[in-house]
Amino acid sequence: MDLRALKTFEACARLGHFLKAAEELQYAPSTVTLQIQRLEADLGASLFLRDGKRMIVTEAGRWLQQEAAALLKSIGTMRQTVSDIAAGESGSVRFAAIEPVASQQLAAVVADFCMKRPDVDVSMEVSGSRSIAERVRDGELDFGICSAPPAALLLEFEPLIEERLGVMLRKSHPLAGRDRIEARDLAGHAVLVKEPTCIYRELWDKAIGPTGRDRIACREVGSFYVIQRMVKAGFGIGIVPMYSGLEQDGSLSIRPLADLEPVVQVGLASRTKPLLGKAALSLMEAVRGIGEPVPNAG
Template sequence: MNITLKQLRAFIAVSRTGSFTLAAESLFITQSALSGLIKELEQALGLRLFDRSTRRIQLSEVGRNIYPLIDKILDDLDGVLDEVSKLKALRKGLVRIAAPQLMASTLLPEVIAAYGVAHPEIEIRLVDCAVESVVSRVFSGEVDFGVGPERDSNSEITATTLFELPFVAVFPPGHALAGQHEVSWADLAEHPLITLQGQFTERLAVDLGSAPRSRALEPHTSVAFMSTALSMVNAGLGVTICITYAASLVRLYRLEMRPLVDPQVTRRFYVFTRNNRSLSPAAQSFRDFLFRYVAEHAGFGE
């Protein structure tokens, strides 16, 4: 005769309730079946687990000793079953992510592709939108989480740092700056600059301060999308600046990058999640994967 989970559950139930009858009810079996289960278990172990009369039930010395152990085992088992149901939910799932256009065309496709290898059943839906509306889409629940640069904090939204990367200067091959390993903001001021409209540039100006080199930021041209800026650079209309995570796109345009220094300015990117709202297992899994991916490809795109 082997020990069964039923017997162990019976043991715990009787220990908890201190009564065969109550325990039987809680297990949805008859009292006689329960009586039999305990008897079997005691037989299998070769000793009494309860000191019992028809009126009183009490754990025996040995019973007291093993109760917490058995209880823990059953708890662990239930934990595993929970785990399984989570994993099961993970097998099919839909994750929606909001990200600014540039990120949605550089880092994220790369990560999504890598994730898809291990989790083909999970669909990742990418919402590319204006930087400004990433957080609001997270807030509205339209997406599971969002990725983007720092924005006004909001008590309903949690921002977790995903990475922090420096700015680089971008110019065509054979450009005057191509000879330098690094480019200073002052160097940059010597050339027509193509910048992005919106907060991207405004914040950068703040970071650089009112120092004379901020003149570098006086835009020659200002466009809405990075891809437009890159096309213009490619056409020899000027230089632009971007963050290294866009490296794949820059390479696609066959342009050159140089670290921007004096000072080196970095930009943090965050994952935005909504408070008081747990992620679906699939979303959780992809979010973890994203962090791991970024950590393992530190300085990716360089």
């Protein structure tokens, strides 16, 4: 069944006249007549009866008119949706990011993107670097914001920011008044760190080495927010990335470690760009804005 003939039939049935349908479709009247004849021959049924100058739709024609109208509307919607997806104005984007980058830097970027492109379905998850990289490799995520993925995953990685670990303390803590805080100063204090699979925990363990791990008593906490709350409540000190946003109500302070330089690069991990949709590429471009300098604590 020729889609153009079906469109011609719908116009004829709706307007009740072949000539009016020809004018609307900008066809020659003979073209309209030929298309209707071919459609009737293809279906083996008469779709119109002539009553003087009027064209009356038959019973079979009335049923086909309803179906054709619905089909043509659906096709129009499909065309528009495909066009919008190609332009990045529709479609879906699924990505994940590590904390605290997700809450401290990405939340505002994603909110702005969603307001500008309300028809794009954006799904943002928070996870660890290893999991993010593997899911990007498997195609479950369009891209991720994480530390550099292993070379074996064959992902593209674009560094955006360089994060440094610091020490989170209450401003009333004895160490908060020191000009310098060194790793050895943490001995005897309850030090709150993330779980072993977290890139920031890996960075901490690498920075202090086996000797430091023997001297400093660490307690594992699976959330930077919980670390923040525990420090504010007066229990221990936290090892966290240096974000001023983590300093709560002016009661906390994040200080650098004078004798250590624990630094990690965080950036965009993705498969090859041709595999990504326009909306995903547009959101990635917006995310690149976090690579600009931001005020840090310390």
